[in-house]
Amino acid sequence: GENVEQHPSTLSVQEGDSAVIKCTYSDSASNYFPWYKQELGKRPQLIIDIRSNVGEKKDQRIAVTLNKTAKHFSLHITETQPEDSAVYFCAASNGYALNFGKGTSLLVTP
């Protein structure tokens, strides 16, 4: 089955800096890659997603890149703010179910 690896597990940045989270996947048939943000004790919320026919997608301060050949995708957050502090999960789907990475705990310090 699909195996999704996510790095780093924790990330601390200063407000205004950029943050990058990377994920790799094993199943070359995977074609959908969402990113979720989860604040403590709350539900995961979709922040951005990308499909395999696209190499990059941007939404304001958030961008995701996908390299299908290397089977990795990344989340980029620019101009980070304290409210970006949360756990971020990547996931990959081959059309049957989402397989999640173990999460990255992002801390943005003022």
Add this chain to the structure above:
Amino acid sequence: DGGITQSPKYLFRKEGQNVTLSCEQNLNHDAMYWYRQDPGQGLRLIYYSQIVNDFQKGDIAEGYSVSREKKESFPLTVTSAQKNPTAFYLCASSDRQGNQPQHFGDGTRLSIL
């Protein structure tokens, strides 16, 4: 996102007891999912259902059971066979199975008495 309602928010289980977690959605989604979340483990798939009266095991189905008698409802039973049930349980739904955005409920935190 008020489209998916999980209840209760907190649940306590005694030894040898089965407990049922409720999940209801009013998004008219075909597919529904149950995940278990443990610290540092991400989300692991327990069961999923594509349509009414059909469901499939996920990666960690042992000790759990589900039913899908109605499109809007997908309850999860944690049986006494699940020896380590303490976790945060999340229900999700999507328009179609697999490569579609999943919308999550607020979760149920289950603990052992």
